[in-house]
Amino acid sequence: MLAWAGPWLKPILIFLAAAIAGFLAPAVLLRPLARFFEKVEPQMKEVLYAAGRRHIPFWFTLAGIVVGLRLSPLRGLHPLWIRHIDHLLMVLFVLSVSLAIARIAVVWIHSVATRLALGTTTLLENLTRLVIYGMGLLLILANLDISIAPLLTALGVGSLAVALALQDTLSNLFSGIYIIVNRQIRLGDYIKLDSGAEGFVRDIGWRSTTICDRADNFILIPNTKIAQAVVTNLNLPRREFSVPVRLGVSYASDLSRVERVALEVAAGVQREVPGAIPGFEPILRYQAFGESSVDFMILLRVMAFEDQHLATHEFIKRVHERFGREGIEIPFPQRVLHQAAAK
Known part of the structure; x- marks a missing residue:
């Protein structure tokens, strides 16, 4: 029994040590960052703690698994199996890091926009997540030795068909981006459209802009309609x-x-x-x-x-x-x- 357990004892101890270290690490690693953000961006403190408690133990556990596998009898497996296991652990790590960065980035953008009275929208938040997840996907493909050149070629060939099929959706998407960048319509503004619709702007999404009328009902207006309409903004140039x-x-x-x-x-x-x-x-x-x-x-x-x-x-x-x-x-x-x- 002891002879069978001997080769596994060291990997198991390393795995347990990594798991315990991951459980204790957030309190040690995040404390200096929390002190800094408490003075600069108070909202970031809670987000860092939440993301750290969720992801840092997982990262330490993955590290323990990697080291433990190197020292366990499994290192004698066929190299192809070892490579597949390494790739799986790497994919899990990159996904976890991408989720953590996306969550922190969205909250940071929201905090900065609130402080500057700019307002944040679901479109801006979703674009931030899309960029971070896209970078994570490219990193995964690169580590898996998958060339992205054929993928980009296929996307280029199929982009025309996709653009035709999603013409209305893409028009609303770019119109939403234009509305946000132009900053003549902001969250919280009271606007009147030439169609007669009016209300407070509650959100600018990838497809439509949501306004809340005086009866507290939501009106969903496609972003292209907003971009083409004659809009009276009663909060500009000043709120008075x-x-x-x-x-x-x-x-x-x-x-x-x-x-x-x-x-x-x-x-x-x-x-x-x-x-x-x-x-x-x-x-x-x-x-x-x-x-x-x-x-x-x-x-x-x-x-x-x-x-x-x-x-x-x-x-x-x-x-x-x-x-x-x-x-x-x-x-x-x-x-x-x-x-x-x-x-």
Whole structure:
């Protein structure tokens, strides 16, 4: 029994030592990196720990298997079998490294884009993963002594057929890339299309752009439609948003007094309502003689498009109550008819 176990004892001990070292290594190896990223990119700390705990023990275990096989009786196998085993271990290692790098790269891109207020999209994340996985695949093929030249030739010959078959998909893909690079439509922006669709941009994918309307419903629009449409971005060139509120008062009103009272109410809204810009001075302009009132518009200013509703709500409530106290009439729609006297 001991004679049979003797040749395997050393490889087994090496494998166990590598497994234990892999279990302990993340705490030792990742601590300096975690301290660095905690100061520079706080989000990266958790990602490094998560990726390290998952992949580093696996890498140490693979190393233990490689060394153990070199010292075990299996080294007497046919060289072809040894080569196949080495290739299998190498493929597993490259796949694990690619998965770890892709995960870290996606989170890093997301962190940098968030800090710079650029926003990240599933298209950008998927392209990052595709590039890293593609590099890993090329590395695997190179280590397996598989020439990629015939593969590239086959892809070149078949690219025309693929392009024709996936014409719409590729158009949406490149349109999505154009939208991201152009940066005139960003995540979180409120946009209006000439088709009538409008909402907040939630994601830009490889096929479509997702916007969320005011009813909290998702609208999926192909990227080519976005690229070709006339788009109004209400968050550019700046997020501040002007809110026009139109009112009318009786023809018998003192318009100077109406202007003073309305501006006082609007100034209170600017100071007190969340989302309004406190330092902005509201503007009032009379616009027309309406059928039953003298019409005017008062201009408020809010920090973002979504803040306009609360500011308008509060202004209408306050101006209605103040006009009532001041005796300023907001007339009902009415029309005066003059009937000619009968002869």
